[in-house]
Amino acid sequence: MSHDAQVIILGAGPVGLAAATLLASEGVQVAIIDRVRIPIHHPRASHVDDETVRIMQALGLAHLEPDFVHYDSGSCYRIYDAHDRVVMEMPWGQLTEQGWYGDNQFFQPDVENTLRGRLQTSSSVATWLGWEVELAEQDEHGTTVAIRNVRTGARRQLTAGYLIAADGVRSRGRALIGGEIENFNASHRSLILDVFELVPSDKVRETFTRATAPNAVTCVPSARGIVRFEFMLTDADDVSDFENPERWYELLTPFYRPGDYRIERADVYAWDAVVPEEWRKGRVMIAGDAAHEMPPHMGQGMCSGLRDAINLAWKLALVIKGEAAEALLDTYATERRPHARAYTQAAGAAANAVAFLTAFPGDPNEPLPAAHVDLPEPRLGPGLHDGEPAPAGALSIQPFLADGRRLDDVVGYKFAVIGDADVIAAVTDATKAAWQRLDAVVLTEYPAQLQAWLQARGAKAEIVRPDRYLLGLAKDAADLDRLTKAMGLRDHRVPSAMAAD
Numbered sequence: 001m002s003h004d005a006q007v008i009i010l011g012a013g014p015v016g017l018a019a020a021t022l023l024a025s026e027g028v029q030v031a032i033i034d035r036v037r038i039p040i041h042h043p044r045a046s047h048v049d050d051e052t053v054r055i056m057q058a059l060g061l062a063h064l065e066p067d068f069v070h071y072d073s074g075s076c077y078r079i080y081d082a083h084d085r086v087v088m089e090m091p092w093g094q095l096t097e098q099g100w101y102g103d104n105q106f107f108q109p110d111v112e113n114t115l116r117g118r119l120q121t122s123s124s125v126a127t128w129l130g131w132e133v134e135l136a137e138q139d140e141h142g143t144t145v146a147i148r149n150v151r152t153g154a155r156r157q158l159t160a161g162y163l164i165a166a167d168g169v170r171s172r173g174r175a176l177i178g179g180e181i182e183n184f185n186a187s188h189r190s191l192i193l194d195v196f197e198l199v200p201s202d203k204v205r206e207t208f209t210r211a212t213a214p215n216a217v218t219c220v221p222s223a224r225g226i227v228r229f230e231f232m233l234t235d236a237d238d239v240s241d242f243e244n245p246e247r248w249y250e251l252l253t254p255f256y257r258p259g260d261y262r263i264e265r266a267d268v269y270a271w272d273a274v275v276p277e278e279w280r281k282g283r284v285m286i287a288g289d290a291a292h293e294m295p296p297h298m299g300q301g302m303c304s305g306l307r308d309a310i311n312l313a314w315k316l317a318l319v320i321k322g323e324a325a326e327a328l329l330d331t332y333a334t335e336r337r338p339h340a341r342a343y344t345q346a347a348g349a350a351a352n353a354v355a356f357l358t359a360f361p362g363d364p365n366e367p368l369p370a371a372h373v374d375l376p377e378p379r380l381g382p383g384l385h386d387g388e389p390a391p392a393g394a395l396s397i398q399p400f401l402a403d404g405r406r407l408d409d410v411v412g413y414k415f416a417v418i419g420d421a422d423v424i425a426a427v428t429d430a431t432k433a434a435w436q437r438l439d440a441v442v443l444t445e446y447p448a449q450l451q452a453w454l455q456a457r458g459a460k461a462e463i464v465r466p467d468r469y470l471l472g473l474a475k476d477a478a479d480l481d482r483l484t485k486a487m488g489l490r491d492h493r494v495p496s497a498m499a500a501d
């Protein structure tokens with residue numbers, strides 16, 4: 001049956017754009033749909049972690065990174081209680097084993113605009129910007145989406161083999177999957193103000209949350225000279241009051257003298273901390289905010305969404321190319337959901353702690369209230385690495401090469417087999433054939449940092465997946481054979497030309 005595309009993506013936010021970019025890099029034909037013709041300019045993500053910058057590197061966005069804002073060694077994100085006592089402290093990450101800074105401030109529209117521009121000129125991608133999705137459905141042959149042009153009212157239908165719903169918190173695609181929604185009971189509302197400083201204020205040089213009544217405030221010095229303010233509303237607050245510009249200037253009075261700043265963007269948001277139980281049904285998968293909604297207190301919503309995109313795209317490409325069975329897509333949900341769930345739970349707990357401290361400031365002479373927030377364990381849930389010992393299922397490291405490039409610049413969005421030449425040379429022909437079919441990059445010369453890292457774990461080689469997670473470590477060729485076979489690629493036959501070698 002012929003379709004308009006192999007994959008339809010609902011939503012050209014950062015997650016839909018990332019999935020489209022990665023699928024297109026695999027030669028998959030994509031149609032991406034969004035009701036807005038230019039990216040949303042409301043205040044949204046400002047923080048990304050090192051793993052996310054590594055994903056941006058895979059998306060060809062590394063050139064944006066020099067404009068990101070990093071923090072000095074020793075600087076922290078601090079939460080203060082109403083009595084000005086530090087309740088929680090999270091150190092900002094310095095340069096990490098991922099090859100990037102642990103914490104970065106960036107400007108979300110830069111990412112979306114760049115990706116949209118690239119997709120516009122890609123021969124693998126049809127962009128439907130300014131088109132609203134009215135209906136999405138699936139049957140055993142594929143998925144169908146009914147769309148309407150928001151300006152002209154023209155209607156069309158698009159069909160594809162698969163559908164990724166990256167259409168945000170009010171996802172239509174999610175309705176195709178159904179199921180229960182896990183709720184961490186952390187519903188909050190905040191006024192967000194993005195302020196451009198004309199005269200820098202010494203009151204906003206560090207990143208903090210102050211749980212002072214009536215409205216806790218979070219302040220984040222961000223990229224492009226912008227300082228992000230988040231004022232948490234109480235249950236008694238009326239949203240319309242916080243949508244009133246008079247109120248905005250009043251709230252900023254403790255931080256700036258009049259005329260020393262201008263407000264760039266303002267919005268009141270309502271957040272929940274929720275994760276649907278099901279992420280895939282048949283040919284439909286959800287990703288990004290459609291798959292996990294969280295308060296912004298960990299700066300992890302978009303980070304989690306980009307992890308979804310990079311996890312899903314290579315798997316879907318392998319299935320579409322006939323290299324892997326559809327069962328591979330099951331590992332998308334089993335690997336990603338627990339990971340995203342941990343961040344959602346932590347973000348919900350942080351938001352609840354701030355609300356609690358604001359509502360119940362306590363006695364300054366009493367010991368500090370407990371407001372501990374566990375940082376999530378960054379390992380995938382059960383999936384392709386099952387049965388392999390840690391660090392399988394965790395992120396691989398990205399060392400710098402002698403010429404100053406980073407490892408992923410050589411690998412690209414592909415599998416990488418990296419290790420000692422004699423170990424790699426001794427694998428079976430079936431393994432070699434599988435690597436060839438995966439278009440895996442095999443490296444036998446690699447940085448000393450990685451050699452030491454492998455050695456410290458008793459390994460001589462590693463297999464890294466395109467999403468940079470470790471399939472596993474190998475001490476010998478038999479381990480590499482086992483890891484490769486466990487992937488369950490569809491055809492493990494040896495091409496006759498190779499068998500003869």
Ligand SMILES: Cc1cc2nc3c(=O)[nH]c(=O)nc-3n(C[C@H](O)[C@H](O)[C@H](O)COP(=O)(O)OP(=O)(O)OC[C@H]3O[C@@H](n4cnc5c(N)ncnc54)[C@H](O)[C@@H]3O)c2cc1C
Nearest residue numbers: 011013014015035045046047133168288289299301302303
């Ligand atoms: C104030 C704020 C601060 C934040 N801070 C951070 C942070 O510091 N770090 C971080 O990682 N994350 C942060 N986030 C979260 C981050 O912005 C989101 O997680 C991210 O934008 C989600 O991307 P997405 O592509 O999944 O969804 P979205 O960005 O919501 O994109 C969905 C797209 O789908 C389109 N769409 C929806 N329905 C339809 C339809 N029916 N038809 C056509 N198109 C449709 C929409 O127009 C939209 O473009 C923050 C969010 C907010 C609001």
